Amino acid sequence: MAAAPKAKTDAGNADAAADAKKKKKKLLLIIGLAVALIAISIGGTIVALKFLAPAPPEGEVAEEEQAESTLAPALYYEMTPNFTINFNVNGRQRYLQAAITLLYRDPLLEELLKLHMPAIRNGLVMLLSAKNFEELQTNEGKEILRKEALEIIRSQLQKEQEALVTSGKSEEVSPSNVEQVLFTNFVMQ
Missing domain, CATH: 3.30.479 (Tetrahydropterin Synthase; Chain A)
Known part of the structure; x- marks a missing residue:
């Protein structure tokens, strides 16, 4: 008779361990989703800022590109x-x-x-x-x-x-x- 309660305890421990693993997986999944959402939010903000930023005048862009490409050593x-x-x-x-x-x-x-x-x-x-x-x-x-x-x-x-x-x-x-x-x-x- 003593063997039956021990079997129930082992089964209960196995269930508790399985529940703990499921909770860890859920927690890791939630953390992963939160990190992904934050990364998407930051990326979206950067892209939006690039699209919404005013374009520099054409002359300035050409001068900057020319200065960068032809800058001789000092x-x-x-x-x-x-x-x-x-x-x-x-x-x-x-x-x-x-x-x-x-x-x-x-x-x-x-x-x-x-x-x-x-x-x-x-x-x-x-x-x-x-x-x-x-x-x-x-x-x-x-x-x-x-x-x-x-x-x-x-x-x-x-x-x-x-x-x-x-x-x-x-x-x-x-x-x-x-x-x-x-x-x-x-x-x-």
Whole structure:
């Protein structure tokens, strides 16, 4: 007689184990469905945003694609020697020493830079010496100086390039190819 209740207990344990497996399968199925629904929702949102986003103007797309496909490697031209400028601030002598490097991509531009470096350096010395010492101590002042230096370099190259092209001594190289003026050293004391 004792064997019969044990058989019922084993059958009950087997049923409980089967129920536990079914519950795990249901739970895993529900979790899988939830993950799938979340993935579909995110994918649908991304697709909807792409369709609803305004199309960029045709000119911008062409310029971006052309710039990405034809971007040449960066070239650097270090202007040596460094620029040293003195300031008189409240009766005290102050100094600025700046190392400037130009970033460009057209290899033909290097010869033009070398040829006109005295005129470019003169323009930069005049710009630096006209600045206020306190103004150059701020990041905004340095950024303004960097942009003004780029304008001076481009305008000087443009002026000299026009003279060479009209005389037939040179092929046209765009001065706007000088992309950035980089301060690789900027010491004020």
